[in-house]
Amino acid sequence: MSAAxxxxxxxxxxxxxxAFALLRERGMGAxxxxxxxxxxxxxxxxxxxxxxxxxSTALYGESGMLAxxxxxxxxxxxxxxxxxxxxxxxxxxxxxxxGRTRQxxxxxxxxxxxxxQRSAVARQGLVVGALGAxxxxxxxxxxxxxxxxLADSAVVAExxxxxxxxxxxxxxDVLQPWVLLPAAxxxxTTWLAAWAGSRRVLAVTPLQAxxxxxxxxxxxxxxxxxxxxxxxxxxxxxxxxxxxxxLGVFTPLGLLVAFPxxxxxxxxxxxxxxxxxxxxxxxxxxxxxxxxTARMASENALxxxxxxxxxxxxxxxxxTLVTMFAVAAETAKAVFVANSGxxxxxxxxxxxxxxSLVMMGLVAVAAVIAAVGxxxxxxxGVVQRRTELGLLRAxxxxxxxxxxxxxxxxxxxxxxxxxxxxxxxxxxxxxxxQSLLGALSLNGQEPSGHLIAPxxxxxxxxVIAAAAAVLxxxxxxAPTRLATRVSPVEALAAD
Numbered sequence: 290m291s292a293a294x295x296x297x298x299x300x301x302x303x304x305x306x307x308a309f310a311l312l313r314e315r316g317m318g319a320x321x322x323x324x325x326x327x328x329x330x331x332x333x334x335x336x337x338x339x340x341x342x343x344x345s346t347a348l349y350g351e352s353g354m355l356a357x358x359x360x361x362x363x364x365x366x367x368x369x370x371x372x373x374x375x376x377x378x379x380x381x382x383x384x385x386x387x388g389r390t391r392q393x394x395x396x397x398x399x400x401x402x403x404x405x406q407r408s409a410v411a412r413q414g415l416v417v418g419a420l421g422a423x424x425x426x427x428x429x430x431x432x433x434x435x436x437x438x439l440a441d442s443a444v445v446a447e448x449x450x451x452x453x454x455x456x457x458x459x460x461x462d463v464l465q466p467w468v469l470l471p472a473a474x475x476x477x478t479t480w481l482a483a484w485a486g487s488r489r490v491l492a493v494t495p496l497q498a499x500x501x502x503x504x505x506x507x508x509x510x511x512x513x514x515x516x517x518x519x520x521x522x523x524x525x526x527x528x529x530x531x532x533x534x535x536l537g538v539f540t541p542l543g544l545l546v547a548f549p550x551x552x553x554x555x556x557x558x559x560x561x562x563x564x565x566x567x568x569x570x571x572x573x574x575x576x577x578x579x580x581x582t583a584r585m586a587s588e589n590a591l592x593x594x595x596x597x598x599x600x601x602x603x604x605x606x607x608x609t610l611v612t613m614f615a616v617a618a619e620t621a622k623a624v625f626v627a628n629s630g631x632x633x634x635x636x637x638x639x640x641x642x643x644x645s646l647v648m649m650g651l652v653a654v655a656a657v658i659a660a661v662g663x664x665x666x667x668x669x670g671v672v673q674r675r676t677e678l679g680l681l682r683a684x685x686x687x688x689x690x691x692x693x694x695x696x697x698x699x700x701x702x703x704x705x706x707x708x709x710x711x712x713x714x715x716x717x718x719x720x721x722x723q724s725l726l727g728a729l730s731l732n733g734q735e736p737s738g739h740l741i742a743p744x745x746x747x748x749x750x751x752v753i754a755a756a757a758a759v760l761x762x763x764x765x766x767a768p769t770r771l772a773t774r775v776s777p778v779e780a781l782a783a784d
Contacts, residue, residue, distance in 0.1 A: 336433035558605075618649075699761050
């Protein structure tokens with residue numbers, strides 16, 4: 290029997306290993322949770338849209354415009370949640386693949402191709418997405434059924450209390466064919482995110498089987514193509530954002546220019562996170578003092594910027610979205626109050642506050658997904674650093690010091706992400722409000738074009754800061770337990 294015949298079967302067998310077996314790997318459970326949250330959110334949104342359309346038809350007859358507006362609103366927020374979920378999933382798989390570098394290199398050494406290894410990771414993403422979508426579909430349908438029953442009863446009771454006795458039961462059936470759309474979209478985006486996150490597999494060489502699987506340093510992470518692409522997107526996006534804000538002085542159609550600019554610029558920030566986040570991390574790191582534990586926590590975040598940027602960018606997205614909607618709503622309220630001339634100010638304020646609260650509740654789902662991603666990636670990072678942590682324990686670091694170092698690292702990344710997200714959110718929120726409302730007159734005067742001053746809702750900013758503190762504590766619980774559970778000798782022998 291030839292050597293090739295002996296080597297080929299193990300490689301082929303490993304390549305065709307069931308994807309379900311890989312779900313036991315740390316990090317995959319959180320990826321299933323992200324897919325489930327995204328799917329459940331999409332199902333509930335579509336069901337809510339369908340219920341509101343059915344209620345409108347029962348009260349006022351057919352209204353195609355209302356159905357279109359509700360459908361577009363649901364679509365926008367579904368896309369937002371899937372976008373955040375895709376970023377979190379892609380970063381998770383990229384981190385997992387980075388930890389598997391030596392294993393992948395061993396497979397390459399015995400004959401497996403890089404593409405077959407990448408396909409195995411993509412199949413794992415497909416299984417993760419399918420499981421999460423199935424769970425999310427069931428949960429979303431259950432929540433929708435309960436919510437529609439309660440809303441139906443509330444509408445009938447309100448109508449009877451108002452003296453309207455002819456109000457029929459809406460009887461909306463949540464089992465509609467289109468509720469499968471979020472599940473299918475989540476499966477597709479999870480698979481694509483796994484494929485994108487596994488691109489590093491193509492760069493793994495058989496020789497790396499003889500070395501350690503370490504995250505890439507700053508120089509290795511800063512790919513030229515990726516950097517150029519992110520800069521092009523940033524410049525183009527911010528140029529469109531500025532053009533939309535300037536056009537908003539003359540017409541509300543400036544929003545049509547600013548919106549794609551916001552998408553392009555934020556995508557550029559996500560792609561170029563390894564270029565943008567390290568300076569922010571370095572500035573925040575100076576706040577932690579000069580103790581040995583604080584310095585190690587700061588250096589850990591800066592030594593491998595790719596890993597830290599993956600952890601931070603999801604939180605940046607969540608904070609940016611929440612702040613953007615809050616600033617846009619607060620700025621719009623200030624503009625409408627100024628235009629009301631003192632009439633019905635309280636009514637206008639109440640309506641806008643209710644609208645803002647609903648929008649913030651919808652966007653909060655994306656923030657939850659981002660928080661899950663931070664906890665997941667921090668835990669995976671600690672698992673992949675067992676040797677490093679074991680060495681620190683061996684040279685005299687105590688368990689409390691290790692726990693404090695991991696907690697400070699989580700705080701370092703969270704604070705950096707929150708500060709950066711707040712600044713971006715204020716910018717994007719103001720640009721959106723300016724591009725849409727800049728042409729409105731002030732104090733009843735004729736439209737003459739003006740720049741709107743951004744209105745910052747400080748209560749929302751305070752809530753975000755408090756949520757960041759809670760997130761830091763929650764994100765560090767599981768990693769600190771893992772970091773102190775293994776003895777130094779066991780950790781050093783595990784490499």
